[in-house]
Amino acid sequence: MTGDTGLIQACIAILCLTTVGLHVARKNRNEAVLYGLQSLAVVSLFVSALLEHYATPLLIVAILTFLVKVVLAPLFFTKLVKRHGLKFAASTYTNVPETAAGLVIILILAGSGIFAPLANLVPGHHTFLVMAIAAMLSSMLLMINRKGALSQIVGVLSLENSIVAFAVLAGLEQSAILQAGIVFDVSVWLVIAVSMVSLVFRHHGSLDTSKMKSLRH
């Protein structure tokens, strides 16, 4: 996975920035756009890896991923936001400085000894792999932090993006059929998640998961 490091650097930078952006974003619409951007970065990363050993099925998979993640997902989100008028994402558990502190800790953690073996899987991409791991951890943090159902879905999808990015960087891509299977899986997951969100909205009147207490008593 040599590719030209410049493109990879750009994509990874976008990936991290968008994850941080997701943490800060207030409006649901912005979260959708940021997620689209992030998926674009990952797809382009995937395409750049494609350049060395070109295989048509992988190209089809790349197009498919592009279609699903970059086009379809944001579309669904914005449609959902419009239909239910969910302008603002529900609030978070921690205010901005605490989130920032959390992200810093995440960064330190990703770079620390725990993930060291993962980072030097491919010596050339040491920093990139650390960044991918940081993206993964921060998307999990996003899910913990956010109360809104929509932002939890975005958190899951960004976690998936960062895992795929890590795989591409570490040279662990799978054969085309499996890639296709994964994308198909993600798309079905997306459809179901969105319909569930509308179901949640219909039953609970709001997307704030912390308000959902009917299970308790």
Add this chain to the structure above:
Amino acid sequence: MKENGSNMFDAIASPAGLITLLSVFGLGALGALVVRAFDHVANFWTAAFAILGSLWGMLFAGSIFVTHHEVAMKVATSSFSGFSVAMHVDKLAAFFIFVISLVAFFCSIYGIGYAKEYYKRFSIGALGFFYNMFILGMLLVVTSFNGLWFLLAWEIMSLASYFLVVYDRTDRKNVKAGYVYLIMTHVGALALLLALALLYHYTHSFDFDGIKAHIAAVPHLALAAVFGLSLFGLGIKAGVIPLHIWLPSAHPAAPSHVSALMSGVMIKTGIYMMIRLFLDIMGPAPLWWGIVVLSVGAVSSLVGVLFALTEHDLKRLLAYHSIENIGIILLGLGSALIFSALHRPELVLLALAAALFHTLNHATFKSLLFLSAGSVIQATHTRNIEKYGGLMKLLPATGLFFLVGSMAISALPPFNGFFSEWLTFQALFGGIAHAGGSAQWVFVAAAASLALTGGLALACFVKAIGATFLARPRSSAARHAKESGFSMKTGMAGLAIACLAIGLAAAPVTRLLQTVSREVTGLSGVASTLHVSGSRTLVVGDHGAVVSGPAVALLLLLVVVLVWAGVRYGVYRRQKVMTGPTWDCGTDLNERMEITATGFSQSIIRVFKSFLLPTLHHAVERHEDENPYQIKSRTVSMQIRDMYQASIYRPLYRLIGMMSRSAEWIHHGNLSAYILYIFAAIIIVLAVGA
């Protein structure tokens, strides 16, 4: 034995004999289920098979003793290598089979009449099924020779007895009693499971002979752990003091002929396993084992009788007495363990014979007492002693049998109770004289507790008989009580005769038990301090403390009859005997003036009040209309704070409740927290693991 006679016994004392014994009870159980639609048929089927089975059991045990055979049987099962259905009947197991069959025989006869009370209310088929399974479970426990098979039989016995305890499920107290009972027995079984697992790990075998062969491989710490765990597990089943709380509520809840079996025989299976484990399998026990068992026995006997004195529920009173008698058996067993640690084999044989003899005696007189209590309860439909009174004239047979049972349990001479307690005393005195250092003082304490227990037991049964059978009936139910049926009376009569017969035949029975204890402890060559001269007298020690069953009975009878004849006919033969009302300082005597059970035990409870912590409640009922000072009625009731319940079990239950509420709180439903759990798990495990 004569030539042709012996081969008949050889035929019986064989695996075939054992299989027929177990299959008769199995058939009885399954048959009862099949015919459960018709109450009469089910009742008859259960009783018939149970009686047949117990007869065969007695015959089988007898033939084992006669032919000195050791029946062994082993069937491997497919699923696990260690688990095999291994049965082995030596003299110890045969003795326990005999005890189980003897009590089961009379209880089943009694059961025919008693079960009629449950017709059309509950399914007699279920009663029959669990009754036979219960006896089958006990027989399997005493004959099992493989650790796992033993645990299996142990739990079948507990399960069957659980369903019998909750048989009358309309009464909420029975259900609660069953709940506490099954939990404690299961926790006990888990302790046994852990002990056997430890043994399995070192000896790589479950069969008792395999464990016994490799016992040296087990390090001392593990052996001590196994002892602690098995004493805990078996102690729960035997009902020793700190682990006894299930017994006073569970035994009375079951139908009377079942509680007789439970009190008389089931708690003995705990004793059987203690003997098998501590003396037979785990080789020479260290000294502190014996001291622990002895002190547990002493505490159990004393505390058991004290709690019995405070009871005014007839069956709970008898249940507490089971705890007391188990304590006495443990005194014998404990001293046997100490003597084997001090390498004094002749005293080991004496102590073990005392323990086994008291097991047999307790089985007979306790089941007699429970059966007669059962017919009293069936006649008066209540278990509260305060409601009885004057039943000796209405239920003469039951009264007599209860009297015989009480004399036997208070160790009064002509009956069997005295001889086993006498042997236990001799063992303890031997211990005081011969044991060294600290063990001596434990023996002194044990002797003190046994002496005090004897007296208090007598006090308790005078209270029980006096309040139940003497003077005038204190309630309408008692006034209209009717004598129980023929089968119930025969059941009780048989046990009463057994008590007397064993008392008279104390010497030969003890010689038999000596052979059993010789075989268990492997001290066959040693002369015991206890030897039986002629067929009548028991002689202990070189200076010969002599006691003889038939002689005492004969002398007592002779003297009483002579005195009666002398006074009746020798002097003033024309004496007129009139009956008149009891003199009570001129006031008209009503039945409320008799002493009640609570009143009777009031003085004893005041003496031991620092332990029993009695609290008196005065309920005063005033006339509504006229002046409030005119009291209509005043009832004084006394409650005893069950120290063990209040200081150990209730706080434990609250602790579990508190911990479980905090565990349940984890599932509070907040999604972010759930994801935080996973995130934290990943980070922690990575930090630790990698």
Add this chain to the structure above:
Amino acid sequence: MAHYLLWMIQIALVPVVAPLGIGIINKLKARMQGRQGASILQSYRNLRKLLHKDEVIAKDASWIFRVAPFIVFGVTVLVGASIPLFSSMLHLPTSDLLMVVYVLAIGVFFLALAGMDTGSAFGGFGASREVTLGAVAEGVLIFSVLPLVILGGTTNLVVLATGVTSGYVHHLIPILLAAFGFIVALLAEAKRFPFDNPDTHLELTMVHEAMILEYSGKRLALMEWAAANKLFIFSALAVNLFFPFNLISSAGLGQVMIGVVVLLAKMLVVYVGIAVLESLIAKLRYFRLFHLLFVALILSVVAIGLVL
């Protein structure tokens, strides 16, 4: 002399001489109180009178009330015959310490039941007190004889009575302590002064009298007699176990006479002691009795400690 004659004396000694003891005690108490007092044979006359009177039995009483006197009296006669009185040759299979204690317990058992059978409040409370005291007193009794059992190595009373002499000298203190314990147990079992006042019928204090309140005629005679026997038995035991010097081993007439006389002399000392005790101290409050009994128990345990 023939063996049977010896046995005749042994059996008859207790029932015959016991009422005399009671007579002596009452006489001595009367004299100490400055009264003339009835003659020492008065208790015989009481028994004869009672034996020839008609009897009234409570209508609520069951057969236990009717049978109890015979059992209680019979038990005292049997125990009287089996304990070592004057000769060490005569022993029955029942002459074992525990056998004696538990056979007497039969007496207590039926006495208490008879007390409760009539349904009057007095009988009930008498039985409750009797049985409570009996429970603790029995323990004290066994424990006070235990030092001798340890020394003698057996619980056979006859062997104890003769065998202890050898080790007697250098175990004087524990034996004296045990003797004190035994005396307390004696007073408790025989219901003498600090435990129960035999002369009064005051409901608050009476124990033994309460149980035989309803008896009359022959049965009352037997009950009174049995009480006297019991006191005789315990004092004989006290005397023969703790000061065992008079037991004869041969069957000569002279020997027997000396033995009996020495026994009665020693018994006289005990009876005089009881009479003096009853004149000096007042009856203890019921629940204080147990402190006394526990003190006796502690002393016996100390004695055992010294003997071990």
Add this chain to the structure above:
Amino acid sequence: MEILAIIIGFVVTGILSFVLRNRRLTEGLSLAVTAVGLVVSTLVAYRVSTSGTYEPFSFISVDSLGALVMLLVSVVAFFVALYAVPYFRKETDKKIIDDRHVRQYYALSAIFLAFVLSTAAVSNPVAAWIFLEATTLSTVFLISFYRRSSNVEAAWKYLIVNAVGLLLAFFGTLLYFTSVAHGGGVAGLVHWDTLAAHAKQLDPAVVRIAFIFALIGYGTKVGLAPMHTWKPGAYAKSPAPLGALFSGALLPVAFLILLRFKSITDVAVGPAFSQHLLIGFGVLSIVIAAFSIFATEKNKRLLAYSSIEHAGIMALGFGFGGIGVMAAVLHMIYHSLVKPALFFLTGNMLLRYHSTYIADVRGAMSILPSNSVLYFAALFAIVGFPPFGMFLTEFFILSSGVTTYTVVVAVALLAMSVAFIGFFRHANAMLFGEPPRGIEKTKTSPWLLVPSAALLGITLFITFYTPPFVQTLIHEAVGKI
């Protein structure tokens, strides 16, 4: 060849039952396909026991453990289908749900079973992950089946927690491929055995991290301790047949995948690492579940906690190694048979008492006598009373670890006794006592009782006599783990 046929069969049934309007036909179809599935998996199991791993195609490979799990899944599926028919008929009679719901259930459950079977059968780890993810997706709508706000909430939590868990598992699975990938895409499908073969070249540190991710990821599906939070909600709110499928079918499959990763890790870094992890998670699950059983108020949540506890016991068994592994495999079989029976019996109680609260269910012994007798038997089976096999397996699991991990065994034993006290307390409250007014004793249709009775009968049967081919399968599987 038959496996592919049966998976496609299930998928087709799913689609058909979604399309067909005729209710009776969908029921017949689901019964037929599960029956055929049972026959096929027994045949496959028999073949695997005789001639080793069965690989008709490159992407299908069924080893001994796989065959065992598939047999278990199809047995459970058959009895669930057998129970679902009368259960849903009763629910429609009581107007709780309408026909559309029932058709949705048959469709989605058939698809769910298809994915479960394919997870067990597929040869490639990533494909197995995909199908496992698919099983989650297919059951989300089943959990929100009764369309009440609490059901939706439970479904949402189920979706999100499982998504997170499975993504972590995906990451773990990918890390295993470092040994095979070394640059560039990979041509064919990587087989479990090739991964195991190349395990030696894996860098041990990476393998440790990979196994941790896989354990926590697939542990979410199995329901091990900190990741089990979705289970109580999902089990409580889903219909009884689905609960049975979850605990009877999904749990063994998830464990199967986890065990395959464990065997690979053991080759790479030695067994000690994975064993310690499994023991840690096992004890944690037993303790949390045991105390939650004691405090819970709903009888379906009770079964959820009991599944978590038994997952912990199995993890403990695999963690202790030696005889413990075989006992854990047997424990998995017994649990997958007894737990569905418990679900059916609780479902019957729900039908009669219309409430899942333990406090509302009283006097079941007099209202549903035969159901209560079976409930007693199932209770004694699940808690580990002797006549049933769980007693033996729990004994051997504990005895395999008793000396090396004495504290762990002691804690586990105490927790299991607390679980027994809790479970028995609830059973006592439900079965005895006076039934609430207005509920009277009517005859329950036998078809509601036959499945649970049959399952309990099978458990009892195989405790004493395990058919030979199953025995060989177990021994081979134990060899591989």
